[in-house]
Amino acid sequence: MKFKKFIRTYKPFTRAGMLESVQYRANFFCFLIGEIMSCFIMFFVWKAVFLSSDSETFMGFTMEDMVVYLFITFLTGYLTYSDGTYAIAMEIRDGSIAMRMIKPCSFDMCFLFQELGNKIINVLFIFAPLVLGVEAYRWAITGECQFQIQHFLLYVISLVLAYLISFYFNVSYGFMAFYLKNLWGADILKEVIINFLSGATIPLAFMPEILADVLGFLPFSSLSYTPVMIYMGMYSGMEILSRILMQIFWLCFMVVLSKIIWNHAVKRLCSQEG
């Protein structure tokens, strides 16, 4: 009964999110093409690197691994991306956050379900084409089908966890706007740091061992590196289990953190306008 009510409360937000992304689908595709272009640049760079190198592998990665890494990292980054920071910061800046607080629904759940609507559309349009493309490439290069259903399913689980971590992290970060008022700079800083620490720009395997180990324990590797490595089949069974447990731990941590910051920040809320 409670669950039913829960669904009934938040379904409209999901619907709104879906409609929103469908309405701006031309923008969405232009944006996507622009972003995917950087994957192709890196593809050509790696091709040239492997041409210039005498060895078949680059620090343990073959060309084929590198391509899978590039595109699956892009896909993971795209699907786990959460707009929470920006949305919350905007609402705090223009004061409309006050309106959210008087509504009979939970603050973070509204955002979550709205974004989920958006994600459903994204999954429909880019998830399947990218995965199929990557698998077709692997098949063409190695001559046999490399797709493994168990890795794929574990990847999906890890991806969902990664998205939720990303969401709660961004919510916590967005609440900083209560203290900073304007988050433009801090938002860019966050992107750069996360892209680096999560292994999205440079695979953690290319970093010095100590640094890679430390980064493996931080929450950021849970955002991108863990799901991608699972997809690529780089982890053994036990490793997968410990990695997913680590993701669950960081998810709980982020949820609690966001609640603490929220409770603290609400007390000093000072609406700037409206």
Added chain:
Amino acid sequence: MRRMLRLHRIFVAQYMKNLMEYKVDFLTGAISFLLGQAVQILFLGIIFSQIPDLVGWDFNEILFIYGFSLIPKGLDHLFFDNLWSVGYFIVRKGDFDKYLTRPINSLFYVIAEKFCVDAFGELAIGLILITYSVIQLKLTITWYMIPLFIISVVFATLIYTAIKIATSAISFWTKASGHITHMFYMTNDFSKYPTTIYNKFVKNIITYVIPFAFTAYYPASFFLTGENPLFCIGGTVLASTILFAVSVLIWNRGIKAYESAGS
């Protein structure tokens, strides 16, 4: 022209006041940009720790090309950043009327209104990389290199600006075109690396269709090797002039077609 320069100074001063309101914000933005570039260069470093050269260019030469690509990008960012807002929201919100009712050229007004100091990060890193790689490579600088460098940078900047003018002018018909600008603008990343790494199709696109290759690789390769000045520098000037003329044409056509979306 004099009046325009004076107006430009006033606009810049106005914008700086705006920016100083959020000082911390600006600083963190600048720091994160520097960090982002550092990561990119670290990445190149990791690649070159495993291979001696990339399609015939060594680490320092790649740094030179990379650094060169940041200079026109930074200059365009510094002076012409407001064009982004035209496509993203100025036209859609109906705010473009303001630019048409003032007694100055609308394109100039849009451009002069904003002066984007974040671009100093790009310019600084570009200059540092160029200086560092020139010293490492022990390049001999002949006197004519300097005017050629300035010419190629100026025209390369105009390539960026022209692409932004043309794509943001689309919003005069469609109300919003920020994402089209974004799509075209992102192609500039191709220019950071030698065009020889790409396949024929990509190479032709970035040379003849969206000529970003002329904003970095072609002119930079001339300064590195001294070969092909006619194509490398002449091509930059030619591509940029044509593109800029076309973009101004599109802008003026767009202004005629513009209908306010305002309330």
